[in-house]
Amino acid sequence: MTSGANLLAVIERQRSELNKSESKVADAILRNPEEATRSSIANLATQAGVSEPSVNRFCKKFGASGFPDFKLQLARSLASGVRYVSRAVEFSDDINTFPRKLFDNAISALMTAREDLPLVAIERAVDHIAQARRVFFFGLGTSAAVARDAEHKFFRFNVPVSTHEDAMMLRMLSASGGVGDVFFFISHTGRTRVLVEAAQLAKNTEATVVSLTHEGSPLAAQSHCCINVDVEEDTDQYLPMTSRLVQLVILDVLAAGVTLRRGESFTPYLARIKDSLKETRFPPS
Amino acid sequence: MTSGANLLAVIERQRSELNKSESKVADAILRNPEEATRSSIANLATQAGVSEPSVNRFCKKFGASGFPDFKLQLARSLASGVRYVSRAVEFSDDINTFPRKLFDNAISALMTAREDLPLVAIERAVDHIAQARRVFFFGLGTSAAVARDAEHKFFRFNVPVSTHEDAMMLRMLSASGGVGDVFFFISHTGRTRVLVEAAQLAKNTEATVVSLTHEGSPLAAQSHCCINVDVEEDTDQYLPMTSRLVQLVILDVLAAGVTLRRGESFTPYLARIKDSLKETRFPPS
DNA sequence: GACTGTATGTAATAAAACTACATATACTAT
DNA sequence: ATAGTATATGTAGTTTTATTACATACAGTC
Missing domain, CATH: 3.40.50.10490 (Glucose-6-phosphate isomerase like protein; domain 1)
Known part of the structure; x- marks a missing residue:
C-alpha cells in the first residue's frame, strides 16, 4: 500500500475502503493521532475495540514493519505539519491556539507546494x-x-x-x-x-x-x-x-x-x- | 533538560557537556539519526559501545520518558525538516536541488518561529x-x-x-x-x-x-x-x-x-x- | 445449507525496555 | 597517599510490549 509522505492523509483517504476492524483502528487513530503515537498496541486496541493483532495487521497494511514502526511513521507524519486538513481559525479559538493554526497552515501550504514543484x-x-x-x-x-x-x-x-x-x-x-x-x-x-x-x-x-x-x-x-x-x-x-x-x-x-x-x-x-x-x-x- | 522542538539540534548543542558513555550514545545517534529511529535499544547500545541502561538514561536526560518515546521525538525532529542548519544555495546546485532548498529554508524558518511565538x-x-x-x-x-x-x-x-x-x-x-x-x-x-x-x-x-x-x-x-x-x-x-x-x-x-x-x-x-x-x-x- | 475464503480473536512466544542493584571510576578531604 | 563519597556505568532479572501461530467466527457462493 501507498508509502506516501503523509501517513495520516493516506489513512484518511483509504478510510472508506477498510473492513470493520480496520476502520475501527483507523477511527481510533484519526480521533487522536498524537495520542496514538504515544500509546501501546494494547492501549490502542482497547481504544478501537479490537484485538491487538488487528492493530498489528492494520499497521502492516499501511506499509509499516510493525506497530512501533507505524508509530514512528505516524509521528513523522504529525511533525511534518502536513495536517490532514489545514485547520481553520474558529471564533472559539484563543491566543494559545489560533497563532499556531495559522503557522501550521502556512507551513503545510509550503510543504504541499514543495512536493510538487x-x-x-x-x-x-x-x-x-x-x-x-x-x-x-x-x-x-x-x-x-x-x-x-x-x-x-x-x-x-x-x-x-x-x-x-x-x-x-x-x-x-x-x-x-x-x-x-x-x-x-x-x-x-x-x-x-x-x-x-x-x-x-x-x-x-x-x-x-x-x-x-x-x-x-x-x-x-x-x-x-x-x-x-x-x-x-x-x-x-x-x-x-x-x-x-x-x-x-x-x-x-x-x-x-x-x-x-x-x-x-x-x-x-x-x-x-x-x-x-x-x-x-x-x-x- | 531542554525539551526544545528539535531534539537533534539539542543533542548537538549539548554534545560537549556530556559524560563518556552519554557522548558515545550521542555520537552513535548523530552518526545516523535516521537509523537510530529504527533500531532497538539493544542495537543502539551496541552501536555506541555502551550498555542498554546507559542509552535509556541518555533518553531520559533529553526529556523523553524512555527509549521508545525518545525515538518518537527523534523521528519528529527528523521529519520536521528543521535540519540542524538550513542549507544555502550553492553555485553547483541545479534545478533539482536549489528550489527544494529554498522551500526547506522557508519551512524551517516558519517552524522555528512557530515554536517560540x-x-x-x-x-x-x-x-x-x-x-x-x-x-x-x-x-x-x-x-x-x-x-x-x-x-x-x-x-x-x-x-x-x-x-x-x-x-x-x-x-x-x-x-x-x-x-x-x-x-x-x-x-x-x-x-x-x-x-x-x-x-x-x-x-x-x-x-x-x-x-x-x-x-x-x-x-x-x-x-x-x-x-x-x-x-x-x-x-x-x-x-x-x-x-x-x-x-x-x-x-x-x-x-x-x-x-x-x-x-x-x-x-x-x-x-x-x-x-x-x-x-x-x-x-x- | 454446506463450502470456501476472509476476517477477527485467543493464547503462547519472542522481543524489547525498564528497574533494582552491583561494581567501577573519579573526585575530595584528611 | 588513602579512605570516603559521589557519580558513572554495567549486569541480570522483571515487566511490559509486540508478534506469531493457530483457532474460531463470519460472509459470500454454489
Whole structure:
C-alpha cells in the first residue's frame, strides 16, 4: 500500500475502503493521532475495540514493519505539519491556539507546494527573466504586495524592473511590449479580468508572458510560460494567506535561479547592493 | 533538560557537556539519526559501545520518558525538516536541488518561529490595532512589500490604514500622531535609521508604537510593544528571504486576532468585502 | 445449507525496555 | 597517599510490549 509522505492523509483517504476492524483502528487513530503515537498496541486496541493483532495487521497494511514502526511513521507524519486538513481559525479559538493554526497552515501550504514543484516551468521562467531586456511584475490586491516584493528582488539583476497596479497602465504597458520584454503576472485565481486582458494584450506583442497562477485558469491560457501554484486557500477564511506565501517562495526560487544563471562572478555585484545599505543603519551594538 | 522542538539540534548543542558513555550514545545517534529511529535499544547500545541502561538514561536526560518515546521525538525532529542548519544555495546546485532548498529554508524558518511565538506581544498588538483610530504601516525595502501586504489585510477592519515609504512622509506622519494612532514599524534588522527615527518621533506623541522587528534592536527600544522575530537570514544569501515570510505570517496572526476581537457578527462584513471582487473576475469554468 | 475464503480473536512466544542493584571510576578531604 | 563519597556505568532479572501461530467466527457462493 501507498508509502506516501503523509501517513495520516493516506489513512484518511483509504478510510472508506477498510473492513470493520480496520476502520475501527483507523477511527481510533484519526480521533487522536498524537495520542496514538504515544500509546501501546494494547492501549490502542482497547481504544478501537479490537484485538491487538488487528492493530498489528492494520499497521502492516499501511506499509509499516510493525506497530512501533507505524508509530514512528505516524509521528513523522504529525511533525511534518502536513495536517490532514489545514485547520481553520474558529471564533472559539484563543491566543494559545489560533497563532499556531495559522503557522501550521502556512507551513503545510509550503510543504504541499514543495512536493510538487513545477520545475520545468520554473526553469523556463528563469531563462526568460535572465535574458530579459526589461521585466514587469503585475499583480493586484494581495498579489500587488507580492509583485512589489518581486521588484525588490529582481532589480538586482541588472534588468529594468517595474511594478504597476493602475489598470490603465497595465493595459498600455502590456500593449507596448516588444522582443525581450517579460510580463510577469501574479494572481491566485488567474481570473482577474484586468490581468487576463493585460496578459492577452501582451501576448499579442513580441513580448513574453509569464504567469504565476492557478493551473488551467484564463490567465494561464494567455501565458507563454505558466508556473502553477494550486494552493487551496481556506474559503472560510476571509483573508488570503497561504497562497501568497507560496508565490513569494517561488519568486525566491526564480531569483535564485537567475543568480545561478549569472554565475559566480555576479556575487560581488549582489554584495555591493547589499553593502549599500550599511550606512542607512545604526551599527550593531 | 531542554525539551526544545528539535531534539537533534539539542543533542548537538549539548554534545560537549556530556559524560563518556552519554557522548558515545550521542555520537552513535548523530552518526545516523535516521537509523537510530529504527533500531532497538539493544542495537543502539551496541552501536555506541555502551550498555542498554546507559542509552535509556541518555533518553531520559533529553526529556523523553524512555527509549521508545525518545525515538518518537527523534523521528519528529527528523521529519520536521528543521535540519540542524538550513542549507544555502550553492553555485553547483541545479534545478533539482536549489528550489527544494529554498522551500526547506522557508519551512524551517516558519517552524522555528512557530515554536517560540511572542504571544504576549501579539496579544497586546492586537489590542492596540483593534482599538486604533488609524494605523500606519511603515517598512522600507523588502519590508515595504510586507507593509503593503498588511495594508491589504487591515483595511478590512473599519480602520483607516496606510503605508508609506517616503522618508519625509514617515517623519511628518510620525510626528503627527495622536491618541488612538498606531504606528506599526516593520524591519528585519531594526536598525534602519529612517525607521528608528520615525519611531522615536511617534513615541514622543500620544500615539502607540508597535514594531515587528529584531529583539533588542534600536527600533524595539522605541516601541511600546515589540513583536520579536529573530529569524536568522542566511548571510551568504544576498537576497532577504525567510524573515519576511515570518513577518507576513505574524501579520496574518494579528489580522486573525483582530477578527476574533471583532466577534462573529463581523464575518458578514468581511464576506461583503470579499464578494465585492466577484465581478472583477471571469466566472469559474 | 454446506463450502470456501476472509476476517477477527485467543493464547503462547519472542522481543524489547525498564528497574533494582552491583561494581567501577573519579573526585575530595584528611 | 588513602579512605570516603559521589557519580558513572554495567549486569541480570522483571515487566511490559509486540508478534506469531493457530483457532474460531463470519460472509459470500454454489
